[in-house]
Amino acid sequence: QVQLVExxxxxxxxxGSLRLSxxxxxxxxxxxxxxxxxxxxxxxxxxxxxxxxTGTTEYYADSVKxxxxxxxxxxxxxxxxxxxxxxxxxxxxYYCARAGYHSTFDYWGQGTLVTVSS
Amino acid sequence: xxxxxQSPSSLSASVGDRVTITCRASQSIGTYLAWYQQKPGKAxxxxxxxxxxxxxxxxxxxxxxxxxxxxxxxxxxxxxxxxATYYCQxxxxxxxxxxxxxxxxx
Numbered sequence: 001q002v003q004l005v006e007x008x009x010x011x012x013x014x015x016g017s018l019r020l021s022x023x024x025x026x027x028x029x030x031x032x033x034x035x036x037x038x039x040x041x042x043x044x045x046x047x048x049x050x051x052x053x054t055g056t057t058e059y060y061a062d063s064v065k066x067x068x069x070x071x072x073x074x075x076x077x078x079x080x081x082x083x084x085x086x087x088x089x090x091x092x093x094y095y096c097a098r099a100g101y102h103s104t105f106d107y108w109g110q111g112t113l114v115t116v117s118s
Numbered sequence: 119x120x121x122x123x124q125s126p127s128s129l130s131a132s133v134g135d136r137v138t139i140t141c142r143a144s145q146s147i148g149t150y151l152a153w154y155q156q157k158p159g160k161a162x163x164x165x166x167x168x169x170x171x172x173x174x175x176x177x178x179x180x181x182x183x184x185x186x187x188x189x190x191x192x193x194x195x196x197x198x199x200x201x202a203t204y205y206c207q208x209x210x211x212x213x214x215x216x217x218x219x220x221x222x223x224x
Binding site: 035044045046047050059061062095099100101102103104105106107108109110111 | 149150152154160161162163164167168171173205207209212213214215216217218219
């Protein structure tokens with residue numbers, strides 16, 4: 001079945017960095033925009049970033065602009081999120097998702113937990 | 119930013135009931151509205167896209183509709199597996215924004 005598998009989450013100190021990866025299989029990848037969405041424990045969903053099919057155009061939420069960088073490798077069906085200058089408020093489960101028709105997120109990964117704490 | 123509100127924030131219902139959840143956008147978003155279902159510890163799943171189109175594999179008891187900036191998700195006959203949290207999301211403009219969610223329980 002369709003699989004999006006995130007990895008790279010973990011515990012990091014404030015000011016530190018992490019790189020999240022998302023491997024996509026059994027799903028068309030290179031023809032679709034891809035995005036990252038996060039969810040703080042017990043809270044709602046926050047869209048944080050989005051990248052075009054070729055990787056030439058990137059979009060970010062103000063909360064992460066200048067600190068996070070989204071990228072993709074179409075040859076390996078992979079999406080990435082480089083997270084720098086992490087803050088306690090970045091603690092969340094991070095999901096990768098494919099953006100389908102009308103930029104709706106039609107398939108999601110299982111999520112990876114990022115905890116920012118000293 | 120486009121703000122999304124949902125009502126109610128929580129809802130108690132029984133198997134077989136018909137329930138309706140409402141989502142309102144702070145400005146016109148056309149039909150750039152999706153509905154997701156999320157169960158505890160799991161990723162959200164797409165139910166409805168373009169306000170009223172059923173995603174592949176989603177049961178036909180789920181229906182979406184739109185009227186201006188108001189959107190509704192209706193479940194015609196609740197099944198045990200439908201008890202979850204439901205979110206709306208606008209994809210009209212970045213930053214894409216989600217509603218705060220509606221928790222549907224027994």
